[in-house]
Amino acid sequence: MGDETAGLSGRDAAGLAYVCAHFEELRELLGDDGLDPSTPLERLRAARGAEAASTAGLLGEIDAALRAATDDFASIHGAGQGRGGDLSGLEPLEIVFRCPLRRCTGRPGSEVAVARPVCSISRRELVRERLV
Structure with missing residues (x-):
């Protein structure tokens, strides 16, 4: 460009x-x-x-x-209006993995080292979402 x-x-x-x-x-x-x-x-x-x-x-x-x-x-x-931080603090959209059964707190994407993380309690695959 x-x-x-x-x-x-x-x-x-x-x-x-x-x-x-x-x-x-x-x-x-x-x-x-x-x-x-x-x-x-x-x-x-x-x-x-x-x-x-x-x-x-x-x-x-x-x-x-x-x-x-x-x-x-x-x-x-x-x-945006609902987020803190200064207006020049442009950040990538953050990825999080949450438990589909809400039995564990899940993990931020930065802590996930495998393609399909699973919940340590339910053994179900965590759901990948964007945190905005």
């Missing part, structure tokens, strides 16, 4: 960097299979190298869709 951040505000440049780094995660979270060229993610992909105002508008659409999908808990520009 070229310098797509030229002319963008620092906030929008950080948002664009976040979208680029987490494109597939965002696509999954927003239910975007990549087949519809009218979705904000696909329009942003098609607009590579577009002027800053166009890119900023598309980032705004992606942010609005992400906020709607997560009840305003996540934003490409940092913390």
